[in-house]
Amino acid sequence: MLISKAIHSLKSTTEKGVDVLTGDITHPHSIRLLRKLVYAWFLVNTLILLPKSGEFWGPDALIPKIDASVTDKNPLLYLLNSPAVAPFYFWFITLQIVLLIAGILCVYPRFVSVLIYIVTLNLDNKAYVILDGGNNLMQLILLYMILMDPSVPKNKYKGRLLNQLNNAISNCCFYMVRFQVVVVYLVSGLAKVTGVLWQNGTALYYTLNVDEYSHPIAKKLVSSYPVLSVLGSYATLMYQLSFPWLVWNRKIRTYLLAFGTFIHIQISFVMGLFMFGFAIAVSYFSFTTDGVAKKILAKFNVGLFRCKRMSAAE
Amino acid sequence: MKYVVATIAAFVFFHHLVCTALFNSPVNPLTHTYQQYVSNYMDPLFSQKWLLFAPEPATFDLKLWYKIKSNKTNGWSTWLDPLEPILRKHQNMRFTYNAKLLYVYGNIPRNLSAENELLAAKLACDNNDSLCKQRKDKSLVQSSEFKLAKKYVKQDIAKSFPGTSVDSIQIMIIQLYPKQFSERLSSKPFGFASSAEFIPVPFNDAD
Numbered sequence: 001m002l003i004s005k006a007i008h009s010l011k012s013t014t015e016k017g018v019d020v021l022t023g024d025i026t027h028p029h030s031i032r033l034l035r036k037l038v039y040a041w042f043l044v045n046t047l048i049l050l051p052k053s054g055e056f057w058g059p060d061a062l063i064p065k066i067d068a069s070v071t072d073k074n075p076l077l078y079l080l081n082s083p084a085v086a087p088f089y090f091w092f093i094t095l096q097i098v099l100l101i102a103g104i105l106c107v108y109p110r111f112v113s114v115l116i117y118i119v120t121l122n123l124d125n126k127a128y129v130i131l132d133g134g135n136n137l138m139q140l141i142l143l144y145m146i147l148m149d150p151s152v153p154k155n156k157y158k159g160r161l162l163n164q165l166n167n168a169i170s171n172c173c174f175y176m177v178r179f180q181v182v183v184v185y186l187v188s189g190l191a192k193v194t195g196v197l198w199q200n201g202t203a204l205y206y207t208l209n210v211d212e213y214s215h216p217i218a219k220k221l222v223s224s225y226p227v228l229s230v231l232g233s234y235a236t237l238m239y240q241l242s243f244p245w246l247v248w249n250r251k252i253r254t255y256l257l258a259f260g261t262f263i264h265i266q267i268s269f270v271m272g273l274f275m276f277g278f279a280i281a282v283s284y285f286s287f288t289t290d291g292v293a294k295k296i297l298a299k300f301n302v303g304l305f306r307c308k309r310m311s312a313a314e
Numbered sequence: 315m316k317y318v319v320a321t322i323a324a325f326v327f328f329h330h331l332v333c334t335a336l337f338n339s340p341v342n343p344l345t346h347t348y349q350q351y352v353s354n355y356m357d358p359l360f361s362q363k364w365l366l367f368a369p370e371p372a373t374f375d376l377k378l379w380y381k382i383k384s385n386k387t388n389g390w391s392t393w394l395d396p397l398e399p400i401l402r403k404h405q406n407m408r409f410t411y412n413a414k415l416l417y418v419y420g421n422i423p424r425n426l427s428a429e430n431e432l433l434a435a436k437l438a439c440d441n442n443d444s445l446c447k448q449r450k451d452k453s454l455v456q457s458s459e460f461k462l463a464k465k466y467v468k469q470d471i472a473k474s475f476p477g478t479s480v481d482s483i484q485i486m487i488i489q490l491y492p493k494q495f496s497e498r499l500s501s502k503p504f505g506f507a508s509s510a511e512f513i514p515v516p517f518n519d520a521d
Contacts, residue, residue, distance in 0.1 A: 048410065055415060064458065097427050164315070212420065
């Protein structure tokens, strides 16, 4: 009796799981919102670097060449490292900007997402010394987004094999983005716990005394008020260690992400890691519920930003 | 059919999840066993590193300084920091290309320092062995890292000293450590410094 009940319960749970995975895309609006924000992040990043593009991507950039043993493995992603292609770097930048705008406007989303990935990786691999954790995270999300379907399936396709497969892949990739953000904090948090300066609360003091990651005012403040360094170091540590567990709790999530956004905006402006702070803040949008994402999209779903293919659901 | 689809998708998802977890885990018996497989799967598309100021944050500035001997300087000039103006601009305005220019130019002394240490370890010159030291200096000057540093310095000279006829340049790499936390209110500008001065080289040569 008990065994048959357990089998029945297992069967019904499996059926529910299968339905969730293949039935529909679970977070269609969150996917669309994340997509627009990630593309917007890359667009802003490229536009900021544009005035000095030659110093980052030009043939005479002061960036050491990557070893051929690396570039030869994936030549499609290292085109700009070839001397024959290098002088045409500005075409890559132009193409990336055009594709990112097309991506934000939802023009052929799947096809455009593949092109964006290839062009962006080419640019990033050429100027590899300027990349940080933010670029790494955005590149990974870009890759997952190729497999996430942002469009609304027509009813006639519902229940068909390809539609089921498409839903399953989209849902898995969406959850993978969330898992990826969790991994960032888990790995970084656990590594920090072993650091002496993080343990004794002086990590922030030393970081803010390194010119590259500081500001004269912040340097002065952290030297005059040791409490800032101690609280800041411990708050960062606590946040990174608790994020992987607390972020799954919907009641706490909003407060947690708000606090995280505050930390990362501080990293952007005080430490000067401008695009890194915003990259993490953008990745937080993978944790928005579909309802909230729908409301945010509705506010921007006007004029050029309106995605016709998706308007049925928005 | 949906069961087959769900099973395949769940398997692929789970496999990717486990590989991501193992790729990022600290060394443990599992990572040791599956390292080869996981690396082959994750590299290069899913390659990632999330230390983010861990286990210790940055604790020193590594700078490239140079001095010039020219018709205007009456001998050698004082040491000059080519990155200083960019750093100041970056501190005044965060959302500009200067943030990433710091990475490009900051990478030059890092690579040069690594090459210098590599050569020092390789040749292991004795303090009194001047021939060995000359060999090391020659190797370093011929390295791609030094040539890149020289190119950077020459670009900076062209911007900072237009019209100056420079005879020679000398490059130095300096590590500046901030004041220790306990002496943070003292008036000294930094805690301590260690430097490596390289031999002067002619401004105009084949490089």
